[in-house]
């Protein structure tokens with residue numbers, strides 16, 4: 521089979537960003553991985569830096585990675601290069617976006633669609649993979665991924681914006697779990713990358729109005745640009761009272777907490793109407809935290825925990841292709857793999873109003 525001209529035939533080695541130990545990484549020449557049965561070798565085109573990446577790099581995440589040296593990266597797009605044994609449905613050159621989670625496929629969680637919570641998590645001998653966390657990831661020229669984690673990326677979606685499909689997938693997972701009532705009033709606390717996806721998805725799924733709470737600045741302005749109807753500067757006045765004032769004193773139908781700030785869950789409880797729903801999308805720093813449980817009970821609220829982005833990619837891609845979800849504006853900076861240290865600094869320190877920072881090969 522001839523290789524399409526737009527992919528580069530791999531040699532035996534490639535450049536990769538290798539994490540050597542906590543805090544220490546460098547670009548190294550490493551062997552190109554070979555696809556096993558059910559796997560596909562892909563040429564990586566772009567990877568977005570995820571909020572978890574700096575935590576893993578700094579050694580703050582026990583079990584991630586399982587060993588050193590390790591190649592991180594899990595929010596990636598690329599092209600199919602070579603098929604492993606038994607793979608059908610893909611051709612060299614196909615444009616893809618890859619999911620980070622691949623379950624064992626046969627445990628109870630996997631069989632009920634919850635492969636993000638596979639009972640065999642972290643046991644590669646069962647077939648489980650978690651790319652960029654437990655299995656080698658995408659900060660490299662090539663990557664091996666299980667065929668079942670790949671989704672077709674249409675020509676209309678660029679490689680860089682395509683790396684955001686998973687972030688939008690986290691938001692979609694949460695909104696789908698909770699359900700969005702027609703013409704609902706939604707609230708998003710924290711207009712980061714996932715929060716900005718949640719604003720758009722709330723609208724796309726039928727919300728009539730979305731309020732966004734965040735610190736004044738580029739992110740809150742972006743919230744307006746991508747469709748939020750009312751903005752509340754969290755540092756000016758009483759944010760809870762302002763949300764109640766905007767909703768005739770009742771509170772919103774559905775609240776999305778995507779800030780990860782200490783006061784976020786409590787605000788969500790106070791800002792949501794009687795019988796309403798709260799979706800927790802943020803990664804909270806593990807700590808003792810009190811939330812007004814009694815208020816939650818008496819208001820008969822339902823709170824949804826959300827883990828990752830299972831079964832969301834094709835729906836997200838459809839929303840993007842249809843124009844109801846914009847991912848492009850959320851990527852503020854793009855760097856080559858060789859500039860990873862600068863890219864990481866830009867992302868972590870939010871330099872130049874950085875939002876999502878991508879590595880492009």
Ligand SMILES: [Zn+2]
Nearest residue numbers: 570571572595
């Ligand atoms: Zn991520």
Ligand SMILES: [Zn+2]
Nearest residue numbers: 624627630638
């Ligand atoms: Zn499983």
